Amino acid sequence: MNIVTISREFGSGGRELGKRIADVLGYDYYDKEIISTIAKRHNLDENYVEHALTSAHLHTLPLTFKHSFTSPMYIATPKTDILLEQKRVIDEIAEKGRNCVIVGRNADVLLKGYEPFNIFVCAEMEERIKRCIDRAEKGENLNPKEIKKKIIRIDKNRKRTRYLISEKDWGSRKSYHLIVNTTGWDLKALSEVTAGVVERWFKDKESNTENE
Amino acid sequence: MNIVTISREFGSGGRELGKRIADVLGYDYYDKEIISTIAKRHNLDENYVEHALTSAHLHTLPLTFKHSFTSPMYIATPKTDILLEQKRVIDEIAEKGRNCVIVGRNADVLLKGYEPFNIFVCAEMEERIKRCIDRAEKGENLNPKEIKKKIIRIDKNRKRTRYLISEKDWGSRKSYHLIVNTTGWDLKALSEVTAGVVERWFKDKESNTENE
Numbered sequence: 001m002n003i004v005t006i007s008r009e010f011g012s013g014g015r016e017l018g019k020r021i022a023d024v025l026g027y028d029y030y031d032k033e034i035i036s037t038i039a040k041r042h043n044l045d046e047n048y049v050e051h052a053l054t055s056a057h058l059h060t061l062p063l064t065f066k067h068s069f070t071s072p073m074y075i076a077t078p079k080t081d082i083l084l085e086q087k088r089v090i091d092e093i094a095e096k097g098r099n100c101v102i103v104g105r106n107a108d109v110l111l112k113g114y115e116p117f118n119i120f121v122c123a124e125m126e127e128r129i130k131r132c133i134d135r136a137e138k139g140e141n142l143n144p145k146e147i148k149k150k151i152i153r154i155d156k157n158r159k160r161t162r163y164l165i166s167e168k169d170w171g172s173r174k175s176y177h178l179i180v181n182t183t184g185w186d187l188k189a190l191s192e193v194t195a196g197v198v199e200r201w202f203k204d205k206e207s208n209t210e211n212e
Numbered sequence: 213m214n215i216v217t218i219s220r221e222f223g224s225g226g227r228e229l230g231k232r233i234a235d236v237l238g239y240d241y242y243d244k245e246i247i248s249t250i251a252k253r254h255n256l257d258e259n260y261v262e263h264a265l266t267s268a269h270l271h272t273l274p275l276t277f278k279h280s281f282t283s284p285m286y287i288a289t290p291k292t293d294i295l296l297e298q299k300r301v302i303d304e305i306a307e308k309g310r311n312c313v314i315v316g317r318n319a320d321v322l323l324k325g326y327e328p329f330n331i332f333v334c335a336e337m338e339e340r341i342k343r344c345i346d347r348a349e350k351g352e353n354l355n356p357k358e359i360k361k362k363i364i365r366i367d368k369n370r371k372r373t374r375y376l377i378s379e380k381d382w383g384s385r386k387s388y389h390l391i392v393n394t395t396g397w398d399l400k401a402l403s404e405v406t407a408g409v410v411e412r413w414f415k416d417k418e419s420n421t422e423n424e
Binding site: 120122124171172173174176177178179180181183184185186189190192193194196197200201204205 | 332334383384385386388389390391392395396397398401402405406408409412413416
């Protein structure tokens, strides 16, 4: 089973790139489904779940969370419940044994044991602001300055949330197999060549295993 | 003309990857040639040139160096002479107008005007130490601890040298189009898929220019 994880800066096009890579390779694709599964199981609002997962603060988390998921001596709070449920949902995805692309949710860390291929997607700030404006719903009044603030805030939260469960930094070259900067790329083209990298990685890994 | 620049952590296999990418694409390849050209022109020892280029300290450099190469009010020292000569040699390579891969020498910054495709190559420390040991000459007694120290020192110098001429950090995702971690890869396979990324980038850029 081949698992590809996509971590990304907000507005970098990482989600679209992940979806396209999954399409090129014929892999399953997970993104919002993780949030909606958690929401359904706990009878919670999806927005609440998303917010809880992206704004987790240390003081609401178990002291042992970083070291063990299996026996956390945690102070039960909705946030930690949601984090543990997220871990469970992502594990279930992996247990299906099907090739897949998972966007976000620190799946690279959570599924480390499955040896996923981990991609980080970034882009220049101007391009990210532009993408947010292009994607906004009609009538939504978006101010570039406010968008920039939002982008910085969301990335900060992603960095912080990751830090809770891994010592390898969010967005740092040491934490991924590949970092792609989408600036200047057509995402369709980029997804095709990136899929080529992923395909080769797993092909070589498989033939190495066979030769052992 | 397509220029690919390779920046890399010491021991990451960046040089070999660069050479292989050049081979796959049929591009010219520059690495040590830059050092030897400078050495020849100034009648200097190659080791001295290399050392001067990788251990440049701020106090030996012109105050305006960061802002302008064309009119530096610099305090002439051998080191700054060598840095300026390096800039000249790299410019001459670009002026040839041939597709090429340039490894090191901050060519990504120096040739910014030519819009090169910039790759950064990294690897996990253990793998880098192993590569250094494998590459060592017979009879050379290399101790992993000492190698690690050397790796850290060289990378620190690369970071510092780059900082003199660019505000974009060495090894940070914002400074490159692509960051590849060679850990776990066969370099031949990696060079083939990376060459695919490079080829697509320039192909799309060309067709965009034609459509404008």
